Amino acid sequence: MIVDNRAGALGTIGTEAAARAKPDGYTIYIAPGSSSHAASAHMFKKLPFDPVKDFISVTTLAKLSFVFAVDPKSNIKTIADLTAHLKAKGKGSYGTPAPTGVVSAELYKKFAGVQATKVQYKDTALPMNDMLAGNLDFMLGDASWAVEPAKSGKIRILAVSGDRAAALPGVPTMEESGVKGFGSVMAWWAVYVPAHTPQPVVGKLEGWFNQIVAMDETKKFLTNLGADPFPGNSKSAADLLLKDLKAWGEYVKLAGIEPQ
Numbered sequence: 001m002i003v004d005n006r007a008g009a010l011g012t013i014g015t016e017a018a019a020r021a022k023p024d025g026y027t028i029y030i031a032p033g034s035s036s037h038a039a040s041a042h043m044f045k046k047l048p049f050d051p052v053k054d055f056i057s058v059t060t061l062a063k064l065s066f067v068f069a070v071d072p073k074s075n076i077k078t079i080a081d082l083t084a085h086l087k088a089k090g091k092g093s094y095g096t097p098a099p100t101g102v103v104s105a106e107l108y109k110k111f112a113g114v115q116a117t118k119v120q121y122k123d124t125a126l127p128m129n130d131m132l133a134g135n136l137d138f139m140l141g142d143a144s145w146a147v148e149p150a151k152s153g154k155i156r157i158l159a160v161s162g163d164r165a166a167a168l169p170g171v172p173t174m175e176e177s178g179v180k181g182f183g184s185v186m187a188w189w190a191v192y193v194p195a196h197t198p199q200p201v202v203g204k205l206e207g208w209f210n211q212i213v214a215m216d217e218t219k220k221f222l223t224n225l226g227a228d229p230f231p232g233n234s235k236s237a238a239d240l241l242l243k244d245l246k247a248w249g250e251y252v253k254l255a256g257i258e259p260q
Helices: 009-019 033-043 079-089 099-112 125-132 143-151 199-214 216-224 234-255
Strands: 029-031 055-070 092-096 116-120 138-142 156-160 186-194 227-229
Touching: 009 029, 009 033, 009 099, 009 186, 029 033, 033 055, 033 099, 033 186, 033 234, 055 079, 055 099, 055 125, 055 143, 055 199, 055 234, 079 092, 079 099, 079 156, 092 099, 092 125, 099 116, 099 138, 099 234, 125 138, 138 143, 143 156, 186 199, 186 234, 199 216, 199 234, 216 227
Parallel strands: 092 116, 092 138
Antiparallel strands: 029 186, 055 138, 055 156, 055 186, 055 227
């Protein structure tokens, strides 16, 4: 197994590489489909791939929320504190590497009535470093990234975008934090292969991945990352993508984001 991480351009670089790979079952794309496929379709004027036609959905793996995080040295301990801080400042800044993180931040800005400039990053480590250096007021990342830094005191998590996470006890949702109208913005991870991969291969991969997700070790691993197991199949994963393509179009429009 060779892992080929290709960060950048809100995930489109790695997604395009997977779409162009040989459809023989030996290139498997594990990605946050809510971001790499559903949200990206509305974040860019033109993608170098078709999120539906260029891939076959194999199955879903996990679902999780996004977290709003700040420097633990600050006096900001709640979303209400962050809102007050940004209003007093006039205009702040935030960082995130994911399209879904951008949407979550823009929805927060809209419903809380605050101003903050987006700073785009290739991965989550860079905005965290900038935030801790005082260059960002807050940042967003998915819960899988945030659990360990929160436990070690490197960041302070104010709220989660979707449902409460078992690995983050006591962390409220955005709705619970008083940002009414925010809703539940969830991320989900899935397995993809290039279009035209033989169906028998897709079937084998679907079975193997679902066996892995059902393992107690996997459930424990995902829970520790702030995620919930999300088994499925090729059809349910494809149906979810079509459903979220529509949903994220509405999110992006509601957030007032102009495609790049």
